[in-house]
Amino acid sequence: MKEVGRHEAEDAVRKLLQYLEDDAEREGLEETPKRVIDSFDEIFAGYKQKPSEVLASTFNAEGYDGIVLLRDIEFYSTCEHHLQPFRGRAHIAYIPTDKIVGISKLARIVELHARRLQNQERITKSVVDDIVENLNPLGAGVIVEAKHGCMQCRGVSKQNAIMTTSAMRGVFFDKPEARSELMQLIRSKEL
Numbered sequence: 001m002k003e004v005g006r007h008e009a010e011d012a013v014r015k016l017l018q019y020l021e022d023d024a025e026r027e028g029l030e031e032t033p034k035r036v037i038d039s040f041d042e043i044f045a046g047y048k049q050k051p052s053e054v055l056a057s058t059f060n061a062e063g064y065d066g067i068v069l070l071r072d073i074e075f076y077s078t079c080e081h082h083l084q085p086f087r088g089r090a091h092i093a094y095i096p097t098d099k100i101v102g103i104s105k106l107a108r109i110v111e112l113h114a115r116r117l118q119n120q121e122r123i124t125k126s127v128v129d130d131i132v133e134n135l136n137p138l139g140a141g142v143i144v145e146a147k148h149g150c151m152q153c154r155g156v157s158k159q160n161a162i163m164t165t166s167a168m169r170g171v172f173f174d175k176p177e178a179r180s181e182l183m184q185l186i187r188s189k190e191l
């Protein structure tokens, strides 16, 4: 499976610490390689999950043919270009044909993709493709808004810039009315 084991990964972090500091052996840094790899195991847990398993538990839609929308799903991810965090929220919508999925699974599918090395565009597209593939809906739409650490703390240093990406399939792609109804629901007031 993986070519690099736990010890080698910790050694690589130790090397990075030596790159940053002359005294990389000091007390505060002693356990850092272990802690970094522990945190990686959590941050990158998405590699261990399969979309088809996450979206496997479906229910009969019982004739419901309106929009199902879960909005403001917060997520935390890591940019594959700089290994910097980016965080934001995702909105997932679909119109069922015969199957609906447990609502928490929509949040889990975001987690699955966010907890990998990523770019925002890929998360957006992957989530909508998983919904289409596993639920066969009339339409599916995913909108992701995020602030990127690699832009906040380096480069152009923009703290408040928000990037928005969207992917529309089926009726949300074909029919402007369906898309604008979705946009209205996403913008609707807090409960």
Ligand SMILES: [Zn+2]
Pocket: 079, 080, 081, 082, 083, 084, 150, 151
């Ligand atoms: Zn980046």
